Amino acid sequence: MNSKLKNSDTDFLFKAILSLENEEECYRFFEDLCTSPELKAMSQRLVVAKMLTEKKVYSEIVKETGASTATISRVKRALFDNDTYGYTLVLDKIAKEENK
Incomplete structure (x- = not known):
């Protein structure tokens, strides 16, 4: 934290x-x-995180969300390179809820 x-x-x-x-x-x-x-901006970051976990490439994410490559890079670092796992926590919970 x-x-x-x-x-x-x-x-x-x-x-x-x-x-x-x-x-x-x-x-x-x-x-x-x-x-x-x-x-x-917050909503866009969460969608970017979801798309990154789905293995989408930057160009596809930019096209679909309008996010800058800097935003995508920031989200990618938060998603994969730190120990908070906040995006992962939320995305996993949403996926579980959707699969009920």
Whole structure:
């Protein structure tokens, strides 16, 4: 865990997110919390991570998502080169839920 991120404010944010019960509540909360470009950027990164785990190549990811190669590289590093495994954790949970 990144100790630079860990503080009571971030804990409070995560508790708020964990309190949400469905997509509608997420839309309502995140619309208030984030600007449209911020939310689109976060969504794009998650889609990029999914595509990288599906072994898609950069050119295909750029074409489908509009992400820059710098963004793709950053997501790839987070996905494969660090020990947080946040993307992997979420993508695995989504895949399990979809396979039910």
